[in-house]
Amino acid sequence: MKLPRRISRYDAENDLLFVDATGIKASTIEMVDAIFDELDALAEKYPGRYAMICWKDVEIGSPAVAAHYGARAAKWNARLAGAVRYAANDPVLRSYIRTEALKHQKSGMRSNLFETYEEALQAVREMRDARKRA
Helix, strand or coil, X not given: CCCCCCCEEEECCCCEEEEECCCCEECCHHHHHHHHHXXXXXXXXXCCCEEEEECCCCEECCHHXXXXXXXXXXXXXXCCCEEEEECCCCHHXXXXXXXXXXXXXXXXXXXXXXXXXXXXXXXHHHHHHHHHHC
């Protein structure tokens, strides 16, 4: 399956992976695989970076699709220094993200949802600062 558009890129100015999933309908396991195939390729090209993910108007099809998303996200998150999410305006999606983050907490996945791009970017900066101090 092919995505309707490219959803990820490397943001050189902020040295992070930026994912704009706005409007994506992840209604099938195949769609989730297409999303993470793109994200895995980007993480391979830019290893150990932070990621910022926009979830505006994203829909996840079912609990089975959400579980598959969680498993793929946990593997992807293991390739990152950290990830932040913002604009998840659907309450069901927010619940899925939190549930999957709790399931995969040991792999480093966290449920950090911010309202705006600016708040998410500030969170990345704070994560970097904390890592430098550690």
